[in-house]
Every structure is written in structure tokens, then in C-alpha cells.
Amino acid sequence: MHTISKSGLRCALLATVSVATLFASSAAQAQSAAPLASAQAGAQAAASTGDGAAKDAGQKVSDDTMREIIVTAQFRSQKLQDTPLAITAVDSALLEARNQTDISQIAAQAPNVQMTQMGGAFGASMAVYIRGIGQYDFNPAYEPGVGMYVDDVYYASLTGSIMDLLDLERVEVLRGPQGTLTGRNSIGGAIKMFSMPPEAEDSGSFEAAYGARNRIDLRGSMNFALTDNLFARVAGVYKRQDGYVDQIDYGCANPDNALGITAKPSTPSNCVMDKLGEKGYAGVRGALRFNPNDKLDWTVIGDYSYEKHTNAANVLTIDDTSKTDGINFICGKRCTYADFYVPAGGDASQSYSMPNETMFTGWGVSSNLKYDFTDTLKLQSITAYRAWHTTFGTDDDFTPDPNIVGGGYNDIKFHFFSQELRLSGSVGTVADWTVGGYYSDQKTVYFTRQDIRYIDYAYCGGLGVCNLQFTGNDPVNADTKALFGTVMLHPTSDLNVTAGIRYTKEHKDYTFVRKAFDGGTLNDAFGVGLLDGSTANYDGSRVDWRISADYHFTPDFMGYATVSTGFKGGGVVARPFTRLQAVNGAFDPETLTAYEMGFKTDFFHHMLRVNVAAFYNDYKNIQLPISDCSVLDEVEPGTDTNTCAAVTNAGDGHMYGAELEVSANPVDGLDFDASLSYINGAWDNIADVVGGSIKVGDPITTPNWRWSMGVQYRADLGNSGSLTPRLDLNGLSKQSQGRLTLTSPLDYIPAYMLANARLTWKNANEDLAISFEVQNLFDKYYLLPLRFTAVYGAAGTGYSTVGRPREWAVSINKKF
Template sequence: MSKVTQPRRAQFKTLSYATIIGVALSSAPAMAQNANDSADEGKNIIVVTAQFREQNLQDIPLAITAVTGEMIEAKSQTNLQQVADTAPNVAIRPQGASFGPSVTASIRGVGQNDFNPAFEPGVGIYIDDVYYPQLTGAIFDLLDVDRVEILRGPQGTLTGRNSAGGAIKFFSRKPTGDNSGFVEATYGSRNRIGLRAAADFGLTDNLAMRISGVFKEQDGYVDRIDYGCENPTSGIPSTNAGGGDCVVSKLGGIGYQALRGIMQWTPSDRVELTVSADYVKDERTIAGEVLLNTGPVPAPNTANNGVPLSNNFICGKFCNYSTTGQPGIVWQPALEVAPGVFIDPLGAAGTVLSATSGTDQSKYTGWGVSANLKIELNDWMQLTSITGYREFDTEFFTDDDLTPIHTNFGRNFLTNESFSQELRLNLEPTDGVNVTLGGYYFEQDSVYDSFQDIRYVSVFPLQFRQPDPTSAEAKAVFANVGWEVTDLLTINVGVRYTDESKDQTYFRLNLDGTVNRFVDPVGAANGIGSPGALSGNTAHYSADRLDYRVAVDYRFSDAFLGYASVSTGFKGGGTNPRPFNADQLIPFNPEKVTAYEVGFKSDLLDNRLRFNGSVFLNDYTDLQIPVNACPGAPCAARFNAGDAVVKGVELELSAEPVDGLLIDGAVSYIDQKLKEGSLNPAAAIPPFGTNPGGVDPSDPPTVPKWKANLGMQYKAELGDSGSITPRLDFTYQAKQYTGPDTSVTPRGRTFLPSFTTLNGRLTWRNADEDLDISLEVTNITNEYYFLSRFNLLGAGGGFDKALPARPREWALTVKKKF
């Protein structure tokens, strides 16, 4: 089909090996390539499609981390989070139990930490060029992956949507019809069992199919303990009817199954149709969080047999006392809400709250189908159609405080379906000119049906169901032109016009379907949809936007490419999806960014050293931030805080100093500052104004200021006995801002502490290279660190909790190719 653009470089021999050492010490790596044949000029060619056509990674004026399936395997990586850990200024993290099977995703400080479908992710995730619209279920297993491309910086003109921070693209191995395949089995720590397999076969001369699957199980690593059983004199009754062991279950387990089928039909040398389908089932215990701190809870409805919430319920590094429900009670307000001020709102005293119950299980089921059709209309014109449909549903339960004290329990159900269609017309009207014209359509329908039993609020009872539907639609047209002005100079210009809309309808209901009078008194009195009611109210958001990108690259030598670019992007707006009264229907505008980037790409010393770098400055308007204080209490809203400047540096390295020795790594730095004169008075930051939300976003959210990683492996040939390859991977991340904490100071902030990890892998491969036996150890030093944190002390929730990473684990894997 389309041809790879050949690299405009040969070999360059101007740096000394001393320079290699200096670069390796001052930077760090991120490249994925098998480089055993040093003399082969094409050995380092990684083909990517970021600019709508197949190009060499080193010829694109864009910061990209491209990782092949071979390097993913060498690093013992099995999911998206692990790949993101090696990319500069990229953070993908699993969320705690309160957010279900979802992730936080951020590139260069732009992203999202809330799975609610009313929010836009800010980082576009694509599976074989089909957009995945949610953060739920986004810790993808790297099942039979050909490569992963991580594009940093706004991709508004190059990808479907929601890529203001960047885009992550998965590309599956396509069928070739060569009757090949593999089978892989793993056993490891805590009864870890893993099975992977793939088969590639030809059905006819022009029809091939590839089927792959994965099965993974592992016991959890955080003990859920029955507090009353372990502390029989505490006054809190045990729920362990069987007695004996007080450990009820192991949280943070794995129970994952996936199947993918891809069929490729090439009826002629000008037509290629690829159809794929996949199915995922993820059933496991919820994320294993631990309690870090507690605070005062003013409501008198939370104590268990008179025992209040306190630090006595802090369990340890890998355990908690969470429960799976809350008893029915007669709600009583905290009469004295301020010195001398007493309240009994809406006659709430004596209101009966129903008992709530659930499980400690998280369930996710998803599937999708897609079709990619390419037609070579003539020698200089190609038409591409990309059609995709995806659907998932998930169910999870949360005891937010992780104790037997009854502050907050939730039952959560989320369904989502989406459809997308993209058309591209690629033209090469003359040598050195590549034009892409296209159109894009996307629609999504979600229902987030949540039942909340919140008892830490002293003003009125909060026990309600919120089956809120959200629908979204986006349409776009785009154009991109690449012009090789000379053999050395290339200019790329792209534009995209987007028109998008979103509707969310709110319901705040009792269990019997009637309107809840405490959250929605107007709706309870006058009916759903009545003026001023929350229930039946539909918040509408719409916006249109013209984004552009201009990039210029210059080939200074065969080995060195420099580039500069300016691009724009945006993250869509909307309305607060979690209002606790009608006054909290607070809209927020799109977050807009203009990004400036200067970078270089180099292949030096006979292609033994690849060294890429970039410096960027992102100028933001209407930065979106979460707040936990707004009209009424509690609150979980978004505000446009104002404008901000984010700047950073990224370096990537890959080297083969001698045959068989591979070194790869990366280092990055990022800094964010709010523009003082731009602050929104509604969400102003001290000392510049009042701060209702306790927010100080002077740190980039969901990404650490510093990241570094370094990997080394050496393939030792053993003749007829095959080869043995040891590998070590080092990762460092600085502390990471996760949100406000006003429990101590108005400008308090919450962070994840810094951490350093070391992973190792030893692989023996037979002489025919069709049998591998690998021993891996992850987190060799048994570093204790956190992946996410949820702090509601400032909001009166009474808890600060975190999700610890997995302790040291080992696994033995056998893989047979055929």
C-alpha cells in the first residue's frame, strides 16, 4: 500500500565515545528498536503514522515516543501504565476504588483525573486509529501489540478529538497469512497465572486472519480486614460470621480476559480492508487503598456503636478496614453548626436512611468493532475510511473512608457506547508534496447511574440515586500539507475545524423513584423538569473551534534534524456533573492551549546513538481545575481558574555502544505557573483573592515535575545453546501534585511522594529463537510508593487515602513461537 518515506540521513561520525558517555549521564532514554545489526543502515527505522502517512520516526517534527512490541516484552510491560512510565512528561495511573476501573491520564500537564463521562479526557487514546472516549477501562493490556506511539503536545489537527495534551495510539499486529503464532504461559507471585496466545493464518491467497487472547489472574496484595474481628473489645461488632481469620478478602487482585480477531482482505494491490473485533472482561477485587489520615466529621450519623472516625483505623502499609455497606439509621442533624447557630433543615430530623450494601468487586465488560478501508485511487491518491463502534459497562462499589465508620458508601454503574467515522483523502500531486483532506464524526451516549449514601454532611441527609445520561457529538473537517521545499527543508501546515456539543440530564431520586427533597426541593415539590428543579434539568454545552499547526524541520546533516512548531488545541467544556443542589449547576468553558516547541532528532556514530530532545512552552487560557467548595456543601465541581504557562524539557536516548549492549532512557522536567492578572474571581488563588475551592494549581496536575528512566540489556551469545539476556530498568519520579487540601491551610495541596524503582529480567532464548524462558522481578528494592491519592479532609469527608503500588513480585514466563 502506501510507502514509507525514506530517511533523509546516512551515517554521521563526528562525536566521540566520550560524548556518548556525557549524553547518557545527562539525559535518559526512550526508544524501542531491535538493533543487533549495527552495520545495517535501516536498523533504527521505526515507522509511525502521526502525520497521516507512514514516515520514519526520525523525520517527523514532533515529539514522539514509539515503542515496539519486542521492547515492550523485554521490559516485562503488560499494560499502558508501564509503557507511559518510560515516556517523558507522560503519566498514566490507575485510580483508587472510589473511581472504579479507571485511570488518570496526563501528557505535559494536560489531562483528566475524573472518569465521569461529562468531562473530556484531554489525552486522546486510540486503538488502531479508533478513538477510545473514556478513562474507564483504559489500563489496556498490551495484547499482541505491534507498537505504541505516544505523541506529546497538542494533536488537535492530527487526531480525532480530545488531544490537547497529546495522544496515545495502539497498533495491533496485522495478519500476514504466514501460519505463525505463539503460546506464552506465566506463573508468579500471589498465584499469578497468565496465558497469552496468537495465531496468524491465511484463509485464501488474499485473505488472512490473526486471533489473539490473554487470560490473567492474581491474588490481591492489600488485606481487607474485619475490624471488629481483629479488635473484639473495640465496641464495633464483627461481620465475620465464620470467625477465624479476620482477613475478609485480598484487594487489588487481577482477573482479566481479552480476545481479539483481525481479518485483512487484499482483493488487489490497490485495495486493503482490515476488520477487527475485540472483547474484554475484567472482574476483580477493587483497588487496594490504605488510609493515611482522618479528620473531624461534624455529622452525628457516622459513628459505629458510638465509635467515631479516627486514626485508630489506620491499618498499615497493605491493609484496610473497609466494609461493603452502611446500616439503616434515623438521621439526626448536627444541631449546632456554628457557635450559637442551630439548624434542622427541611424538617430532616428523624428521616429514615435505608441500609445500603454491595461487594468489594469491580466489573468491566467491553467490546468493539472497527473497519479500516484503504483504496489506491491512482498512483498519487489514496482514500482511507476508518469506522469504529465501542461499548462497555462497569459496576463497582466504594466504601470511601476504608473503615467500619459510616461516612460514605456508593454503588456505581456506568454504561457507554460510541461511534466514530473518519474519512481521509491522501494526495501526492507532485514530488515532495503530501496533502491530506478529511472529515470526522463522533457520537457518544453514556449513563452514569450512581447511588450515593453520604453521611458526613451535617446539614441534611444525602442518600440519593443519580441516573444521569450524557450524550456528546463532534464533527470536524481537517487538512494537512507537507511540503519538502528542498532536500533539507520541510514545512507542515495543518488546520482542523471542530463543532461539538454535549447534553447532560440530571436526576436526584430516592430509592422508590421519587425526587429527593433534600438535594432537589424544587423538583420534589413541583415535579421533574419544573422551573428551578435539578431533576430533569438538561445542561447543554456547545462550542466550535479552529485549530492549527505549523511545523518546520531542517536537515542540518545526514544525522541531525532540527524542528520548530506552533500548534493549538482544546479540551471541551461542560457543566458540573455532580451537583448537590441546583445552584451547583456551574458551567465551565473549554480549556485552550497554544503550544510552542523546538526540538531535534539525531542518529549518530554509525547509528549506534539516537538522541532526541524537545523544549516546549504551552500557553493556556481558561485552565480547568477541580474545586471542593462552591454554593452549598459538599462540592465536586470544575472552574476555569484563569490562564497559565507550562514549560518543560524532554530528552530521549537509545544507544548500542557495542554489539548486543542496548541502553535506552528518558528524562523530563515540567513547570506550571498561573498568570496572576488572569485569575477568575470565582476560583481565585490566594494571595491574589479568595479561594472557595482551596485550589493552588501552580503544579501541573497528574504529572511529576521530574521523571527519569534508564534501561540496559546485554545479549550474550552462547552458540548452539542460544543466548542469554539480562536487563535492568530504573525509574525515578518526583513528587506529584494531586489536588487541594484545605484542612490545614487555605492553600494546602496534596502530593504523591517521589519514588525510585528497579525492575529486572533474565531471558534465555534457544538458538532457533523460537523458545524463550524469562525470569522477571519487578520493584526489586520493594519500594513503597503510591499510584493515586484521594483527600477529602478539606471537604469535611474525614479521610485521606492512597493506592499503594504493588510490592516486589516475581514471575517465570515460557514462550514458544511457531
């Protein structure tokens, strides 16, 4: 038998990593892709079973080579490499190394994951997609497609999902439907964040950063041992940064314009009224943990967050001058003429301004109680209440043209209660099982003031331009009940078979309130006034299931195969224009059956990790926007009954793809991680009511490719500490923005790559660190997907969100 020295192993590993790097780079040049690999993990760990979220979850259990992360995706603590799911797990050390401080940045290391901070007409919300499945519309009539969880508590809305990664222990990104594990609305996958638990020691940390555009970040946490069995932890964050898109006063910058728009009195001499894309965030979290013995572990968490900043960094990217008085209102790459100003007209007796900023306040409290009856029978109870309030204004046409008025003011209040019970146990070494139940009750009150004066259709009765001006104050109720169970069988020491089932029953009702601006009866040419007092209802149920088998061919090589289902909840039409569109507008859940195979493996004594997954999704009853509402208004198909902004089950399709994650520690101090993902698919059928905005033959999801790579090297300086440079690259191939009209070709955002660099010095005790970082190192100009073109047909305009330019920052971190 030949033997290989450790140095020989490291040489072989370096060659392997070089090949992997070349492969990722070549694939990126061929197309591109985004976000980064999983966290470093490796070494050996003893994973406890059956505790629903065990005490050692997330802890790294060895300092040898790569760190192992313990995850709880299957209701029990397991090593990441032993879990037969496609999971990207990121621990606090990697979050710190990359200086990732909000949830949208997590996409930078998870294959086939896209998180886009919304803006403009969508407020403080996040569009989250995994493997091409998600949701972008914040309206409470619709449901998310990716489940978001903090400390096992479900966040039921897209609004408020732009969360700071405050004092986190780890993040688990589960790809593929999680219908039996996390339930409804995890059809694409789930993102689970776990905060640092209070521990039996006194400790703390504080970090301060200053950077480009007056960036100020303050973060800190403290842990206290109040008694021998009562521990507390508190953490806080404050972020502030100027915006990077100039909001320019059109009259000031163009004093002799044809529309006669004059400068506003308060505009400064440089004509810049404000800057869009600001940061303004503050949050605090406190936790108490009672752990009197080995049986009881009870943690209560409370949190509060506050946001106030200008709207997202949107710029006008489309302007059909035939509809905008012959004037091109496109200002430039990082400026806009949008003024959020509404002149008098229609029911608006006086002119007024919409706010160009977003405000959000949210708070919540949760209880996580674990009790071990015996070593093999454990109970977990998760109780939570959350509430938030947000306001934001919109300028739908995104121009200062007083003849094209479209905008709204939105004020939304949200309340959510949830209760989950899990009972877990084991039958010797033969099986582990979990059964449980879940209940949630949700209420939203959505106040809006809509002022739309650009519509010019035949059904205006020959009046030319129709004014659609109304206020709404809509209560929306939703509740969910579920029962679930999972069993893991162990026929041999190397083979595991998992089966799960979940039954879900859901209800939603949406009452439409439509009044005139003065609070009186709304008389309009559209029929919107007849909506007042109408209620739309949806009721449905669903059974999801999962079967999985995994086999350990060696202690360091595990293969698995899974078939699973998931669904995104049904709902009602959020923006009806007639009473019949509302009462007939209920739609069913969209459903997914996923087939997945993969393997997880470690090489060279845990110096190299390679995880691969391949999947096929059968996607049914897809909820799509339609252009023909005759099916809801109960008239002949194709009849022009009114404006249509409905959603219904209108398509089927399929998707397939593959994902590669690599992490390596080839020599002491050198860490490498990378990911590469591919996804493709096709629409199998599209209902005629969609009207051509989506066609068979269009890509069902883009971008096809995402890739990432990160490398860092810790240079030991002896008594002077250490110096660690780090470079992260990520990119993606072109991605579709849809089409402007039914006859237009698809538009695409070109492929791009982003680079981030960071240099960190730590002292010898590693309790003091000073870092210098540059984000978007090469100052790449790029647009985020999901542009707003809802008013293009009437106003001829559309706007997009600009990615952040190059930014620098210096930070100091002290641990004690």
C-alpha cells in the same frame, strides 16, 4: 582526512554513552523523574507517503545496529527520525524485553508522561497526563485531556482505558497538542496503539507465566492465510493475581472497640476479609484482512474484554480523629479497615453492603478500508462501534465507622460510534496533503445509588447531620463533527514546511434523574430532589491550527520548530446539588498554544541516537473544581447556597520544559536506552470561586523531573542459544497531592526510584524463550498520586493507592 576504524567508533561511542549515563544519574540524584526512553530505532527506511496508515507502518527495515520504526502520526508513513513531532515509539520487541503488558506501563519509557490506574471512587479508569495536561475524573460530563487510540479508533472515555497490550505491533506516544492531527481532547498529546495486522503466512505464539501472589498470565496469537488474499489473526489473554492490600474486619481485629463493631460472621480467623489490588482480566481480538491487489486493503477487527477484581489497592492515609469518633482508623502500609458496609438509617430501612470489586465488560468492532486510486491519490475510511458496561462500589470515608456513612454504587453503560474519512495525495515532489472529516455519537447512561450521612452544615435547618440519599439514572449524549486538512510542502530536498487546520463542533446534554431509594420523589434538605428531570446543555466549536518546519542539516541530523494548538472539550457540571447549578453549569473548552523546538540525530553510523525537545505551553480557560457555587445559583458571591462540586473555567497558566531520549547499540548485543525530562510552570491567575484549593504560586504541574534508564546484553551461547539479562530503572521527583483545606500547605509524595530486572534464555532458533523477572526489585513502598480527599472536610479522612510491591514471575514463550 583522518579515518577511524569501526572499533574506534565503538570506543568513542562507549565514552559518549558513559557521559550520557552519568548526566542522567546526576540529574536523577538532584531531583528524579519517571519513565523510559523511546524504542530502539535507527537504520535506513524507505517511507512511503500519503497512505494515511501505510502497509509498512511499524515494520523494522534493517537488522543493522538499531531498528527503525515507521510511524503514521502525520497521516502517512514516515521514519520516526523524520517526523517533526516529539514521539516516543515502542515496538513489540521492546515491549517484550521489558515485559510490559498493560498500557499504564508505557509511561516507563516516555518523557513527561504519567498514567495512573484509578480506583475506589473512579472505577476501571486511567488518569493520563502528558506534559502536565490530562484528566482524572471518569464522569461522562467531562472529557479526557489525552487522546487514546487503538488501530486509529478513538477511545472516548477514561473508563475502559486500562488496556492490555495484546498482540501489538507498536505504540506511538505523541507529546504536545495534536489538535489538527487527532482533534479534540488531545490537548496534552495522544497515545496510539497498533495491533499486529493479519499477514500472508501461518504463524503463532503462546506465552504462560506464573509468579508472586498466584499470578497466572496466559497469552497467545495465531495468524492464518485463509486464501491468497484473505488473512486472519486472533489473539487472546488471561490474567489473574491476588491483591496486596489486606481488607481487615475491624471488629475481628479489635474485639473490644469503643464503637461496639462486631466481627462479621463470614470473616476467617485471620480477620482478612479480602485483598484489594487484584488482577482479573481476559480479552480476545480477531481480525480479517482482505488484500486482493495493490489498490485495496481492508481490515475488520473485533475485540472483547472482561475484568472482574477487587477495587484498587487503596489504604487510608489521612484520619482526623476529631471527626472519626476519636479513633484512628489507619491500619498500616498495606491494609485497610474499609468495610463497604452501610447500616440502616435515613431512607435505608435495612443495612446493606456496597461491592468492593469492579466489573467491566467491553466490546467493539472496526473497519479500516484503504483504497489507492492512483499512486498519488489514496482514500482511507475508519468506521467503529464500541460499547462497555461497568459496575463498582465505593466507601468514600474508607472506615468502618457506622456514624460516618459515605458510599455509592455505580452502574454505567456506554455506546460510541465514529466515522472518519481521509483523502491523501501528493503533487509531484512539491507537496503531500490530507483532507478529511470526522463524526462521532456517544451515549452514556449512568446509574448510581448514593448514601451520604456525614454532612453537618448550618443549612441543614438545625437538624444536625443531614442524610443525602438518592438514586440517579442519568442519560448523557455527546456528538462531535470535524473537518481537517494538512499540507506538507517540500521547498527543497532538505526542508519541509507543514501546515494544518481543523474545525470541530461539539454538543453535550446531561439529564439528571434524582429519585428516593424507593423510586419515589426525593425530599431533602439540599435541593437535590429539584434536579429531577433537569437537563444541562453545552454547545461549542473550535478551530485548531499547526505550523511546523523541519530541516535536515545532514542525512542523520534533523531540526524542527512547531507552533500548534489544541483543546479539551467543554461540558457541564457533573455533580450539581441544585437545579440552577445544573442548568447554569456549562463550561467552555480549555485551550493550549504550544511552542516547540527540537532535533533528532543519529551518530556513529546509527549506533547512538539522541532526540531532544524543548517546549513552552500557554494554557488558557483551565477547567478547575470550585468551592463557591453562588455564580451558578445566581445569588450574591460568597453566599453559602449549598454544597458545591462544580467545575468551571477558572484559571490560566503556562508550562515549559525539555525532554531528552537516548538509545544506543555500542557493541554487538548491548542495547541501552534512557530518557530525562523536566517540566515547570506557574498559574498566571486563579478565579476567586476556586476558593484557595489552588493558589497563584502553586506548581501548575508536578513532578518536575522524570528519568529512566534501561540496559540489556545478549550473550551468544552458540548452539545453546543466548542469554539476555536486562535492568530497567525509572524515577521521579516529588509530586503534589494538593492541599487538605484552603489554609493547608501543599502535600507531596516523596521522590522515588523503581527497578525491574529480567533474565531471558532463548534457544538457537529463537522460537523458545524462558524468562525470570522481578518487578520493583528493591521492594520500594510508594503511593500513587491523585489521593481521594473529597470527604475530608466532613469525614476527616482520605485514602491513596499503594504501588505494587516486589513481584517475581517465570514465563515461557513459544513461537511457531
